[in-house]
Amino acid sequence: MDHAASSSQDAMSLPGCYRHPDRETGIRCTRCERPICPDCMVNASVGFQCPDCARGGSGTGHAPYAARPRTLAGGTVAADPRLVTKVLIAVNLAVFLVQLSVGDRFTERFEMLGQAYVPVLRSVHGIAQGEWYRLLTPMFLHGSYIHILFNMLSLWWLGAPLEAALGRARYLALYFTSGLAGSALTYLIAAPNQPSLGASGAIFGLFGATAVLMRRLNYDMRPIIALLVINLIFTFGWSNIAWQAHIGGLVAGVITGYAMVHAPRRHRALVQYGTCAVVLVAVVVITLLRTAQLT
Known part of the structure; x- marks a missing residue:
């Protein structure tokens, strides 16, 4: 004893x-x-x-x-903690200029599409036809000046602080995981011939991760909750909005963001990137199931 x-x-x-x-x-x-x-x-x-x-x-x-101070999530503190966000905004703007220059043929080749006959391309296209890249490329396409303006403002307001808190690698993992989850849920639920595009899925993932981070730091949650509610009202109140991408990105952002800021120090990288891998596996499974239904 x-x-x-x-x-x-x-x-x-x-x-x-x-x-x-x-x-x-x-x-x-x-x-x-x-x-x-x-x-x-x-x-x-x-x-x-x-x-x-x-x-x-x-x-x-x-x-x-x-010489290597770390962010809250364990990432390396960079000289410019907002560089990745700036690059993402620049890429989105550059792709939008290409859309304006080339026209619908470019957009219809890379937008999110389950399966449909594309008149401009004169053939059946979509994820069900093996074009899995359409889960990723819509994250950089936009349908109008207003569309890209609001998305890029949101990306800067939400992304810049998150990048500084997480570090570049973890921030990128969060961004693309959320965007792909949004595309996968859209592919699963929306009509297969309904195209969609925009960075909104990834940005809603940033919303979710920001809420988790603010909770972790004991900040006032009311501003981010109010902003999220307003965006959800727009999501379900306006027509021609792919709400599936918003919800899929939001859920993935909350899950991934929680892993990023609450992972135990001893196995931090394993938990953080392991969670991203689990979400991506779910994306693959959803895509395979939906493809089996359509073919």
Whole structure:
């Protein structure tokens, strides 16, 4: 009995400070994550740093840790934390210019389409015909100036802060996972000959992830909830809107975003990218099932 109690006490003991091993502590450096006692804590903009990281790691052999600060989700802090969002906006604008220049022939070749006869192409086309790229390419197509204007404004307002919080790789994984989930749900539910296009599925994924992040940081949830409700009213209140893409992207964004900001530190990357992989497997399964129904 005494031995069991002793083992339980050892299991619950806190780690020792890396500079004073005899001092137990529950505080870790926000950069290198080593345990530090009160005497070794250096106030930082967020939390505490160890003396080595506060000095830039000089003379400690731990400079690589001090040189690589991490985002909330464990990503590398970049010099321009909004670069990927800027690139995504630039790509969307460039593709829209191509749409205007080439015309319907270009749009009909790459929009989301389950299966239909395309008069311009004079043949049957769609995902059911093996054109799986149509799950991805519609994320960069838009139907009007108003359409792309609202989507790009939303992408900047939501995407830029999320990219800074998650890091570039995790942000991209979230964006494309949400967009593909939106396309897959559209393919499953919408009429096969009903085309759809737009970055809205991915952007609704950013909505979901932003809500999860704000909850994680204990921010006031009312602004993001109000904005989301307004967008959902537009989604179901206006005609010619692929609500399936919005809902699919939103659900995927909440799931993926939760994994991004709540993953345990020890297995963080595995949980984060593993969740993205699970969502993508669901996209593949949905696509196969729907294709089997249409062929």
